[in-house]
Amino acid sequence: MDVTGNMDSRKVSIRDVARAAGVSHQTVSRVINGHPRVTPDTRERVQQAVRDLGFRPSRTARALASGQVDAVTVLVSDTTLYGYGAALQGIEEAAREAGFSVGICFLASVAPETLAATVARVGDPSAGALIVVAWDQVGIRALQAVPAGVAVVALSEASALDARCPTIRLDDGAAAAHATRYLLGLGHRTVHHVAIPSSSGRSDRIRGWREALTDAGVPVPEPLHASWTPRSGYEAGRALAADPDVTAILCGNDDLALGVLRALHEAGRRVPEDVSVVGFDDVPQAAYYHPALTTVRQDFTGLGRDSFALLHGLLDPAGPRREPGAARPELIVRESSGPPKRRNTGEQS
Amino acid sequence: MDVTGNMDSRKVSIRDVARAAGVSHQTVSRVINGHPRVTPDTRERVQQAVRDLGFRPSRTARALASGQVDAVTVLVSDTTLYGYGAALQGIEEAAREAGFSVGICFLASVAPETLAATVARVGDPSAGALIVVAWDQVGIRALQAVPAGVAVVALSEASALDARCPTIRLDDGAAAAHATRYLLGLGHRTVHHVAIPSSSGRSDRIRGWREALTDAGVPVPEPLHASWTPRSGYEAGRALAADPDVTAILCGNDDLALGVLRALHEAGRRVPEDVSVVGFDDVPQAAYYHPALTTVRQDFTGLGRDSFALLHGLLDPAGPRREPGAARPELIVRESSGPPKRRNTGEQS
């Protein structure tokens, strides 16, 4: 017995409540599920008994009997990366508000050869629905490994090939183009790009950047393909720093930009006087980098919320629809970008 | 029917398999659970049927019948903070290896008044065991709200009062003391401290720092109490930058250190020439800050793994014991720390 004088609460079942309230266990079920046609009096008696006994319905039993689970598990490669972590947070919030429990599986730590088996296990129909963050290759592969018959929603790049499931798309092509035009507008002759890995081989960010360059009729340098880490940004940055023609760099994320910043500094190239650097994502630290990073803010949390709303709508078509609410990408101008020091007077072509 | 020619796999039950294999459903249960006393022949027939029908056991039904769940849910305030995210990742890895599914609940987005209810809901005994990351106030409060009768393990600060549940303790008091002595050893007259919020009011980091100072017989400045964000580090840093006596600052985490770095820079105080800065945690970005941050590396992932191992041992005392494997905190010296520029020759006391 505990403080409230009851027996251990883990053993009270719907029948115990029924007995205490002098009704059938069925009536108890109706009351706890908010069934409309119950006499106020009966309802009150039952609720009293529920309180007295500290009854908590078993989600497991409910799931088994009804075949519905109210659970979603999120497949995501690595929440240490800001965008992924924020998206997860958005999903979890929305799911919790809807009374769903949320499970998680980090794909990054799954051996490639066991990926399919792992996905099959966590994607068990009896474990509820799935949301897979497919912004990278692992995510895409996980998506393909999802067993048929499971409700699933994906978060993907806009350019990702065909979606065989409902999808929330992150269109940062437009944002990349916008950032590129901003840099061009500052007077740079072209903009170099350090790219994050793409899920599809044709990343939106690369595409947007390239289009902006092409539209402006300026040369399109070869993009540098990096990973997600500051270290790989640093390596790309060293290469770029050695080229005096480089005056503006658009980075695929803020971590990359951080590495680029450092490489530039070590090479004696000042930012933004000699080189402008623009990041992507707007991590909470970006405003405190040295110099403070100009970057494209993205609403990952909103995307996460939207993906859950989409899933919820799928699962319960009768339920209230929620309009997508994710904010559009937004360029945040800080210290790391500015006009090139010496304007070229346009000699060649 | 799908590619393999079977009916929809979500509806095959243990009895279907039994029928196909010509045995009782109980035998099927034995086979899928690896029960030893089954004739190899029978076992083979059953396994064949399982394959043919694409049978997947229902975790829900299994949980309901056996009373065991093989699931753990993690209560954590905000995985956007590196240490929390890494710990979660460690827990998830270890749990998945053990065949557990892992759920998650972000405390930061739970309204304080609904915290207890939320914890009670996700901490439902039928939802499995709990690991709560109690490195902060919300975590502690969540821990207290855990209903009796649920298996729970906590991750807490070493100084946290009494633990009413098995606990993995993070002792960064020693690490803070070590970092402080390192700074003192460099010749600084004292070390200032910008503190993260503590779960207990008596943070280990503060204690270790204070002890090192006291042991060395140097003055103990009042610690500055900040939050977790670069911004709050920045604010503390501005105050510190204005004080010419400040030559060494130990920060409660790397984000704080980043903010401090920036404040110092804006104030024209050079790092490490004028002021040394040491952080805590060693986030992946720390080596790329400007200057590269000296910091105390912590093995959060290992802590996470250990906490799951502890829980697993609790749940299954017969199972294999796993020794705690988390690495001890380690000081990583980089560019942000060094000897003070002008040695004081010890005029005033």
Add this chain to the structure above:
DNA sequence: CTGAAAGCGCTAACAA
């Protein structure tokens, strides 16, 4: 509006 019966898919005792 309420109750009785049946069963969700599985495991746990027994018995054979």
Add this chain to the structure above:
DNA sequence: TTGTTAGCGCTTTCAG
């Protein structure tokens, strides 16, 4: 070694 009989705690159907 295998099969039979009972449930786990709840929802669902159908009577009353």
